[in-house]
Amino acid sequence: MRVLATVLIWVMGAALGLASPVAAQSRLVQGGAQIVATDAGGVTVRFAISQAVPFSVHTRVNPMQVILDTQQVDWSGLQANMLTGAPYFTDLRVGRMRSGWSRLVLTLAAPMAIDQAGLQQSDTGAQLMLKLVPTTADHFAALAHAPDDPRFTLAPPVLARAAAIDKDALHVVLDPGHGGIDPGATRGSITEADLMLSLARQVQEALLREGIEVTLTRAEDDFIPLPQRVAIAHDLGADLFISLHADTVEQGQVSGASVYTLAQQASDTASARLAAEHDRDALLAGVDLQGQKDDVARVLMDLARLDTQPRSESLATHMVGALAARVPILATQPHRQADFSVLRSADIPSVLIEAGFLSSQADLTNLQDPQWRAGFTAAIVEGITVWADEDALLAPLRRK
Numbered sequence: 001m002r003v004l005a006t007v008l009i010w011v012m013g014a015a016l017g018l019a020s021p022v023a024a025q026s027r028l029v030q031g032g033a034q035i036v037a038t039d040a041g042g043v044t045v046r047f048a049i050s051q052a053v054p055f056s057v058h059t060r061v062n063p064m065q066v067i068l069d070t071q072q073v074d075w076s077g078l079q080a081n082m083l084t085g086a087p088y089f090t091d092l093r094v095g096r097m098r099s100g101w102s103r104l105v106l107t108l109a110a111p112m113a114i115d116q117a118g119l120q121q122s123d124t125g126a127q128l129m130l131k132l133v134p135t136t137a138d139h140f141a142a143l144a145h146a147p148d149d150p151r152f153t154l155a156p157p158v159l160a161r162a163a164a165i166d167k168d169a170l171h172v173v174l175d176p177g178h179g180g181i182d183p184g185a186t187r188g189s190i191t192e193a194d195l196m197l198s199l200a201r202q203v204q205e206a207l208l209r210e211g212i213e214v215t216l217t218r219a220e221d222d223f224i225p226l227p228q229r230v231a232i233a234h235d236l237g238a239d240l241f242i243s244l245h246a247d248t249v250e251q252g253q254v255s256g257a258s259v260y261t262l263a264q265q266a267s268d269t270a271s272a273r274l275a276a277e278h279d280r281d282a283l284l285a286g287v288d289l290q291g292q293k294d295d296v297a298r299v300l301m302d303l304a305r306l307d308t309q310p311r312s313e314s315l316a317t318h319m320v321g322a323l324a325a326r327v328p329i330l331a332t333q334p335h336r337q338a339d340f341s342v343l344r345s346a347d348i349p350s351v352l353i354e355a356g357f358l359s360s361q362a363d364l365t366n367l368q369d370p371q372w373r374a375g376f377t378a379a380i381v382e383g384i385t386v387w388a389d390e391d392a393l394l395a396p397l398r399r400k
């Protein structure tokens with residue numbers, strides 16, 4: 001199925017320096033850059049890229065520039081002379097940013113504001129679009145100082161609930177996998193993204209009835225980048241992070257539910273990766289890592305992880321037990337370990353549950369069956385509550 005969607009993503013402008021090269025996953029399609037004049041002196045810039053990527057766009061003054069940050073795009077096919085004859089820009093630069101981000105900088109000949117920015121996915125790749133409109137120098141300067149322009153904020157609407165959260169209640173962040181331009185696994189007209197959203201809503205209802213606070217990383221069919229899903233849990237000071245998936249597996253007749261925790265090997269490098277990739281204030285709740293060097297941030301996260309990893313393992317154990325009593329689970333090793341990036345949080349116990357596999361006819365049927373869904377939901381509630389009781393008892397033993 002052809003998926004068309006427009007996403008607007010704002011990634012707050014962290015201070016990004018130069019770093020080692022990374023393999024680009026997306027690239028500018030040959031001849032894929034376009035500058036088109038619009039009515040009223042504006043201009044639309046389009047870039048055809050080989051696959052969709054998260055991006056952010058902002059402006060800055062002295063000189064007046066539009067900055068497009070994208071995840072892992074190889075811009076090497078872009079020629080500075082594409083600007084020849086275009087009166088809007090005086091310079092075009094591209095560079096590789098740290099940890100897989102690329103930056104494209106357009107220097108403006110006159111003040112222009114970002115009117116629209118979007119990404120449209122197609123069968124052959126994706127198109128990044130920026131529409132700029134003329135503005136005054138004063139207005140431009142004002143916008144440049146307000147990087148969190150709400151037009152470019154992809155804050156999930158569920159975050160509005162944060163103000164009402166009871167500090168004593170257990171707070172679970174449920175993360176329905178995929179969404180928006182990323183449907184996840186598909187089977188006919190059924191997508192993993194839709195199934196997981198409806199399942200997450202059902203689990204949310206059941207948890208709320210138990211007095212447990214629940215926030216969904218997405219309440220709609222939205223594309224949320226993986227790091228942002230973890231950041232939502234951090235912003236809310238969540239106690240638990242649970243990602244829900246129903247992916248496809250190639251081999252054999254694999255079916256049943258399984259629970260993943262971060263692989264030990266992956267957890268060894270996760271802190272280093274997080275330190276290099278993320279805004280510092282999103283890494284550890286209550287610890288000010290602003291201004292810390294990567295290695296200091298990494299050590300602090302490793303310490304937190306020593307406490308968190310066993311708590312994640314314990315949650316997975318309880319979850320597998322509760323699931324096994326109610327729904328079919330994976331025949332071998334229902335508790336698995338993998339390097340899923342949503343599991344890399346240093347201080348929030350995190351698991352990823354494969355509710356089943358869309359590649360299995362039995363699982364596909366179960367995932368849509370009210371009786372199976374009721375059993376799955378009850379299992380998640382039991383897994384969380386049993387874990388939380390045990391975890392509270394162990395809390396005094398943990399380092400502060």
Ligand SMILES: [Zn+2]
Pocket residue numbers: 177178184185192245246247
């Ligand atoms: Zn998935």
